[in-house]
Amino acid sequence: MRMSVSKTRVDAVIFDWGGTLTPWHDIDLEAQWYAYAEHWDPVNARALAHRLCAAELERWQVQRESGGAMSTGALDHIFLDEGIDIHSAAHLRALAAYLDFWAPHTYADEQALPTLELLRARGIKTGVLSNTLWPSSYHQEVFDRDGLSSLFDACVYSSQLPVAKPHADAFTSVAQLLDVSPQACVFVGDRLWDDVHGAQSIGMRGIWIPHSQLPNAQLPDFEVTPDAVANQLLNVAEIVDAWNSGTPAEII
Numbered sequence: 001m002r003m004s005v006s007k008t009r010v011d012a013v014i015f016d017w018g019g020t021l022t023p024w025h026d027i028d029l030e031a032q033w034y035a036y037a038e039h040w041d042p043v044n045a046r047a048l049a050h051r052l053c054a055a056e057l058e059r060w061q062v063q064r065e066s067g068g069a070m071s072t073g074a075l076d077h078i079f080l081d082e083g084i085d086i087h088s089a090a091h092l093r094a095l096a097a098y099l100d101f102w103a104p105h106t107y108a109d110e111q112a113l114p115t116l117e118l119l120r121a122r123g124i125k126t127g128v129l130s131n132t133l134w135p136s137s138y139h140q141e142v143f144d145r146d147g148l149s150s151l152f153d154a155c156v157y158s159s160q161l162p163v164a165k166p167h168a169d170a171f172t173s174v175a176q177l178l179d180v181s182p183q184a185c186v187f188v189g190d191r192l193w194d195d196v197h198g199a200q201s202i203g204m205r206g207i208w209i210p211h212s213q214l215p216n217a218q219l220p221d222f223e224v225t226p227d228a229v230a231n232q233l234l235n236v237a238e239i240v241d242a243w244n245s246g247t248p249a250e251i252i
């Protein structure tokens with residue numbers, strides 16, 4: 001754990017989801033789409049999975065290359081672009097298979113719950129800001145399963161925004177929902193560009209969780225210095241305690 005010194009009290013901690021509250025998993029995106037496609041169109045499943053995967057990757061690329069000025073939009077947009085009737089029973093069955101594929105990769109880090117409880121016990125608000133294709137209902141279900149739902153004051157998902165991290169408006173939206181100034185917010189994430197740089201660009205402090213094995217294509221060539229590095233989620237509470245007590249930074 002290492003961290004910078006700051007005089008502003010921390011009143012809110014906002015977390016990224018994938019690779020932060022939930023440990024990073026390498027996902028075979030084409031297999032994810034095959035799980036859907038073999039239910040929607042078993043005869044042409046391989047080709048459909050390929051098109052859906054390409055459509056998803058293109059949306060992530062546009063989001064990344066626009067610096068978050070354009071979000072991926074919602075998962076439904078991928079189905080609608082493919083001409084799929086998203087109200088049909090066949091789609092709902094296929095979607096259930098897609099979600100089953102994802103389920104093992106969505107469990108919260110075992111330190112997520114105690115970390116959130118520690119922060120809230122100190123009167124600190126907590127939130128989530130995630131770049132995601134999924135609607136809030138999917139994320140809510142995952143948090144319900146893991147007992148986290150009641151531990152967040154605000155959850156914001158880029159699927160429901162015109163923008164995404166690292167765009168300033170994404171971070172502003174969650175700070176406004178929490179009713180806390182950016183300077184009193186800390187953002188915790190596994191991506192130096194999307195999470196740490198984005199948060200710092202509007203005056204938040206950024207804590208980096210350095211565990212995720214991100215593909216090189218998703219790593220912009222841009223130097224970012226986090227305000228602190230947390231090697232495990234529970235370190236976040238210690239870092240916030242140190243900032244709020246005004247004690248000198250501990251360098252480990």
Ligand SMILES: [Mg+2]
Binds near residue numbers: 016019
């Ligand atoms: Mg992440």
